[in-house]
Amino acid sequence: MRLFIIFLLAVTLIPAMAPAASSQVPAVLPQASTASLQASAATPQAPATNVKEEINAALGLPARPAANSGGCPEPPKKPAADKNTKKVVHRSRAVKNREHEPLLGERLTISQVLKLLKTTKNFAGKNLSGLKLTGLDLSKCNFKGADLSGAELKRANFMEANLETADLSGADMEMTDLRLTGMKGARLENARLDGSIWPDKRICAKNSIGLCRESAETSVSQ
Numbered sequence: 001m002r003l004f005i006i007f008l009l010a011v012t013l014i015p016a017m018a019p020a021a022s023s024q025v026p027a028v029l030p031q032a033s034t035a036s037l038q039a040s041a042a043t044p045q046a047p048a049t050n051v052k053e054e055i056n057a058a059l060g061l062p063a064r065p066a067a068n069s070g071g072c073p074e075p076p077k078k079p080a081a082d083k084n085t086k087k088v089v090h091r092s093r094a095v096k097n098r099e100h101e102p103l104l105g106e107r108l109t110i111s112q113v114l115k116l117l118k119t120t121k122n123f124a125g126k127n128l129s130g131l132k133l134t135g136l137d138l139s140k141c142n143f144k145g146a147d148l149s150g151a152e153l154k155r156a157n158f159m160e161a162n163l164e165t166a167d168l169s170g171a172d173m174e175m176t177d178l179r180l181t182g183m184k185g186a187r188l189e190n191a192r193l194d195g196s197i198w199p200d201k202r203i204c205a206k207n208s209i210g211l212c213r214e215s216a217e218t219s220v221s222q
Contacts, residue, residue, distance in 0.1 A: 107131075117141070129167075
């Protein structure tokens with residue numbers, strides 16, 4: 001009987017206490033929410049963007065790019081070499097090399113003559129017609145079959161050179177040194193030989209045109 005009375009009291013008292021407890025909870029919650037709002041209002045908010053970004057945005061300027069991981073800008077890449085450029089370089093080198101190897105029958109330039117004098121000294125079959133070679137040291141050079149027609153050869157040194165079958169017609173050979181020079185088959189038509197020293201060491205007299213006229217000074221020592 002006692003248990004039944006206790007059960008009835010519990011059933012009647014518990015529902016009556018529940019509304020009272022629920023009514024006290026909202027009183028605490030509004031206080032907590034008000035405090036959080038006051039705290040958030042007191043804390044200053046960080047700006048979303050800095051001043052420079054705001055100015056750039058207002059002026060319509062692009063945003064500043066982000067720095068790379070290394071902190072330094074990447075160096076610009078060199079453009080790849082063009083194949084056509086390489087071909088042009090090779091052609092220019094080939095043109096320069098042509099100065100050492102002129103075409104057959106092409107007249108040499110003074111620069112080509114000087115380069116050959118420093119290297120092979122081989123002028124066999126070359127065209128040197130009309131060139132001004134005054135006073136040059138042409139000793140021990142090979143002029144076999146070369147074209148020296150009309151060239152200016154005053155005071156040039158041909159000592160021990162090879163002038164066999166060379167064309168010297170019309171050349172000015174005044175006072176040239178021809179000692180020990182091979183001249184077999186050389187053409188001397190209208191060549192001026194005044195004062196030249198002949199291969200046999202004779203000195204050519206004045207008005208020696210096309211041939212060496214013997215002068216009072218018949219010979220010179222070697």
